Amino acid sequence: MRRLSKRQAIFLPDEWNIIEEGFHPEKNFMLETIFTVANGYLGLRGNLDEDFPDKSQSFKATYINGFYEEYDITYPEGGYGFAKRGEAMVNVADVKTFEIIIDGxxxxxxxxxxxxxxxxxxxxxGRLVREIIWEFNSSKKIYIIFERLACLKRQHLGAINIRIKPLNFSGRIKIVSKIDGNSSNLLETEDVRVGSGIEKFPFETIKAYCDKLNGFLMQKTKKSRLSYGCMVDHGLSIKEFFCKSFVDKEKNLVTFEIEFDAKQNMEYSLTKYFSYFTQxxxxxxLIxxxxxxxILEAKKIGFENLLKEQREFLETFWENADVVVKGDPKIQQAIRFSLFxxxxxxxRNGISNIAAxxxxxxxYGGHYFWDSEIYIMPFFIYTHPxxxxxxxxxxxxxxxxxxxxAEELHHRGALYPWRTIAGKECSAYxxxxxxxxxxxxxxxxAIKKYFEATDDLDFIKNYGAEIVFExxxxxxxxxxxxxxKDGKFCIFCVTGPDEYTALVDNNAYTNYMVQxxxxxxxxxxxxxxxxxxxxxxxxxxxxxxxxxxxELWKKIANNMYLPYNAKLKIIPQDDSFIYKKRFDLSKIPEDQFPLLLHWHYLDIYRxxxxxxxDVLLLIYLLREKFSYEDLKNNYEYYEPITTHDSSLSSAIxxxxxxxxxxxxxxxxxxxxTARMDLDDLNDNTKDGIxxxxxxxxxxxxxxxxxxMxxxxxxxxFSPRLPKNIDYISFKVKYKGCTIKGEITKNKAIYTLLAxxxxxxxxxxxTFELKSGQAKEFVIET
Structure with a gap:
């Protein structure tokens, strides 16, 4: 590989936990990404509970999957069919940040x-825990634990529990809790991959109130005109306390000030429950x-039972999804972090997907790409269909x-957007x-692979076939x-997966996938x-x-132009690719990668x-169409000229x-691939996983x-392990069966679990497994 960062992780090599020991404020932006807790609907970025004073090194954010604001896309020189209105995931009201004042x-x-x-x-x-002993004011010591979760069984709900114990003093403690509706998105930056494009404050507050420990805020986006609501309530273990709550409509704030007297070595607990719904x-x-x-249900069952639900949900998840890797503890940690x-x-609600x-x-503005279907979907197809x-x-x-x-671009059928949230094309380039x-x-x-794995004909009849036909x-x-081209079906002026080659004729990946x-x-x-x-x-x-x-579709498929160069014995990426100058990547200075941030596109495209x-991804996805020699020849041709500037690259x-x-x-x-974010190998984990x-x-x-x-x-299966890995195991679901694979360097065991x-x-x-049966094979080395 051209570049493999030597960065060292700050996390302890624990197989089931991501542990930061010691305070690392210089890494805060990146750590906020890593310590996010989310449930597929609600995402709570991992900012400090007491806030971070340097705003240039912190971005406290709360996201709702699929909830967006629109923005106008402007062009110095526009054109027909250009995307005119973008969508971006918005940062909604923050409930995670507290002020804690101890004896003043x-x-x-x-x-x-x-x-x-x-x-x-x-x-x-499924929780984030921070444990702190803080010393202040002439050696007074206090013990504080924060626990945060986004409920996996109740996707509209989250909770934060704070436990405080004065270790060597008694005194007055004040906790200020808020619904802070003055949230904003990141502005555009020089990095084209970052920044939402929406104005700094995209909301108008349409309702806000509080009543003792309970409060509610409702806001509406200014352009997409979508509303969301956030409600909080607090549960306390403290019998005697003073609470003052108030609303500041100008600052879009609902504030709760809770004060109590705390005795030495006594533990005091506050739980903040919060719920979000959107239009x-x-x-x-109904919001x-x-x-x-x-909120009522959450308070009724309590924080400990929410933790129990979280554990139960994850037991089922890991039972089906866990991958065991022995030989490198950091890899085991990384693969579980990836799956989690x-x-x-x-x-999981049919109105949202997986943002990049x-x-x-x-x-990337919270947009959904092809990443979902090609890179992420296989994991769910074979573990949680x-x-x-x-x-x-x-x-x-x-x-x-x-x-x-498709109609806008004068075509029949349907054309899915390259990047979107609610269906509009949001790509300005x-x-x-x-x-x-x-x-x-x-x-x-993805539909084809899902159907092959599940035989879910109802899905095909009600959803899948219509997408495929259109x-x-x-x-x-x-x-x-x-x-x-001898009467072959050709597709001109397209871009394949390789974004450093654009607007070409007969991109091989595209033609094969269309077939x-x-x-x-x-x-x-x-x-x-x-x-x-x-x-x-x-x-x-x-x-x-x-x-x-x-019949026309069959004729096109049978007569699709599928490029091949007999002299080089490779699949040309497109009609012009092999005629361009071949660049020696070793001559490009390291500080010029990724190229898209340092070179004009024309300098890349030529x-x-x-x-x-691109071609190699094609061979991987449609492996049955290509020989071993095809794979070998194309791998040797394309690997030396691949920059891996995309995080999608190294896995393939x-x-x-x-x-x-x-x-x-x-x-x-x-x-x-596995350590990309935990080691911040591309120096951009701060922007998200x-x-x-x-x-x-x-x-x-x-x-x-x-x-597999x-x-x-x-x-x-044709398994084999490198020297750094001694053992792997995984489970996959296929046609109603659950199969466990266990691989060492010299044997493989397959067990039919269901x-x-x-x-x-x-x-x-070929061999048959019956229920509960296992078979062992020798792996020739």
């Missing part, structure tokens, strides 16, 4: 003395009522917007946005049969025709489908330089390197070192 001294880690400081993200129990979930006039119901982060990031940065930061189903239903719910976009027409096929690929219709209209889309569409058409006449006729009537149109795998190189038996290289790519990279880490274990492949209804029976393959040796 404000608690802050920047004054006094820190005798103990431990912060821990507990991935088994995207429910009607606006307050539902917030109140959620994917769970925290993923919407999850719910941890504002990189019910979540994968909801993610695909989200895409179905955006289908009408995709139809409108069309060469690396709209021109990536492969987005449709990426979504169809995507096929779009592609049939996009290209044409070219006489200059897959058309073939799958024709297969679904026949399947529905044979199995469910009513569903078939309903879809045909709705879409005005005919046998003639399906060379053979790849940001990420790792997986393919395993198959080529380049095990140490595979491990290097894998370690870079790299969610797709985390999905890639799972794929690198299961598809890479586990050697799917195709022709058969699950196959299901009656299944056929599997180990290095092309």
């Amino acid at each position: 001294e404000k608690f802050t880690l920047f004054n006094g003395k820190i005798n103990k400081y431990v912060r821990k993200l507990d991935m088994r129990n 995207r979930d429910v009607e606006e006039d 307050e009522e539902l917030c109140a119901a959620e 982060s994917l769970l925290q990031s993923t919407g 940065k999850g719910l941890t930061g504002e990189g 019910e979540i994968a189903r909801m993610l695909l239903i989200h895409r179905y719910n955006l289908l009408d917007a995709a139809r409108q976009r 069309f060469p690396a946005g709209t021109a990536q027409y492969h987005i449709n096929a990426d979504i169809v690929y 995507s096929a219709r779009f592609y049939a209209d996009l290209g044409h049969f070219s006489e200059e 897959m889309n058309l073939e799958f569409a024709a297969r679904l058409y026949s399947l529905l025709k044979e199995t469910d006449k009513e569903a078939f006729e309903r879809l045909c009537n709705k879409l005005k489908l005919s046998d003639e149109e399906i 060379y053979q330089i790849c940001k990420q795998p 190189f790792s997986i393919l390197a395993v198959e080529l038996n380049l095990l140490e290289k595979a491990y290097e790519y894998f370690r870079y 790299h969610a797709a990279c985390m999905g890639g880490a799972w794929q690198a274990v299961v598809f890479g070192f586990g050697g 492949r799917t195709g022709n209804g058969l699950l196959s 299901g009656e029976a299944i056929l599997l393959s180990h290095y092309s040796q």
Whole structure:
């Protein structure tokens, strides 16, 4: 790999926890990302509970997946069909920040003395814990524990528990708790990947009140005109206390001041419950009522029972999703952090998806990309298919917007946006946005893989087939049969996955994936025709489908132009790629990476330089279409010119390197993938996690070192381990069965944990497993 950072993590190498021991204010921005807690709906960025005085090194934020503000996209020189209105995930009211005043001294880690400081993200129990012993005012010591959670079983709910114990004194303690509605998003920066594009304060407050320990704030975005509400209430273990609450409408604040006398060595507890609902979930006039119901239920069951629910939820999650890696404790920690982060990031309500940065930061404006389908979806398909189903239903719910976009660009069918939240195309740079027409096929690929793994025909009938058909219709209209290419179907002026090569003809990835889309569409058409006449006729009537149109799809698929260069024995990335000057990446100074921040796009586009795998990603996704020689030749051709400036890159190189038996290289790519955020390898974790990279880490274990492949209804494995890894185990769900794989350097064991029976393959040796049965195979070295 061209660059492998030597950065050292500040986290202790614990397999189930991310532990910061000692206070590291210089790393605060990055740590806020790592210590986020979220539940797929609500994201609580990991800022300090008592706030951070240097605002340039902190960004306290709370996000709701799929809740957005609109902004105008302006161009010095515009054009027809350019995206005109963007969407960005907004930072909503903050409830996480407190002021704690002890005997007149404000608690802050920047004054006094820190005798103990431990912060821990507990991935088994789904909570963030900070434990502090603070010394102030002539050796007075106080012990404080903060616990924070976003409830995984109750996605509109979160809670923070504060426990305080004066260790060597008695005194007066005041806790100031707030609903701070004066939230703002990050402004645009020189980094094109960061900044929301929306104005600094996007809200108007439409309701605010408080009553003793309870308060409510409702705000509406100024342009998208979407409302959300936030309600809080407090539970105290203290019998005698004074509480003053008030609203400051000008500052969009609801404030609670709670005071009590604290005795030495006595522990005092305050729990803050909070609930958020938005107009995207429910009607606006129901928001307050539902917030109140959620809070009432939370107070009734209490904080300890919320923790119990959290543990129970995660026991089920880890039972299905856990990956064990022995030989490198930091890798074990990293892979679990990746999977936990994917769970925290993923919407499960059909109106949200997975933002590129999850719910941890504002990189890429909170937009959903193809990352969801190609990099993250496999993890859910094979461990929690019910979540994968909801993610695909989200895409179905955006289908009408995709139809409108296709019509705007004078095409039939539907064109999904390259980046979006609610369905609009939000990419202001069309060469690396709209021109990536492969987005449709990426979504169809995920539908195909989901259907192969689950046999969920109801999903196909009610959701999936319509997406597949409309995507096929779009592609049939996009290209044409070219006489200059011997009558083959060609697609011109597109951009493939490699964003350092734009607006090209016959991008190989796109052409092959379009062929897959058309073939799958024709297969679904026949399947529905044979199995469910009513569903078939309903879809045909709705879409005005005919046998003639399906025959056209088959003709296009059979005559798709699929580039190949016999001299080089490779698949050219596109019609012009191999004729460009090949660039020696070793001659580019390290401080010029990533190139998109230091080079003009024209300087990038005219060379053979790849940001990420393109042809190699194609070979990985459609592995059954290519020989071992195809893989080897293309890997050797494209690896030296790939910068890995995209976090999507290294996982695919790792997986393919395993198959080529380049095990140490595979491990290097894998370690870079797995530790991307914990070690801040790209120096931008402050902007949010790299969610797709985390999905890639799972794929690198299961598809890479586990050697798993799917195709022709058969699950196959060709495992092998590098010297740094002694053992891996994982579980996958396939066609109603749960299979556990355990791999060492010289043997593999496959166990059928659930299901009656299944056929599997180990290095092309087919075998059957029955319920509860395990079979062991020797791995030849």
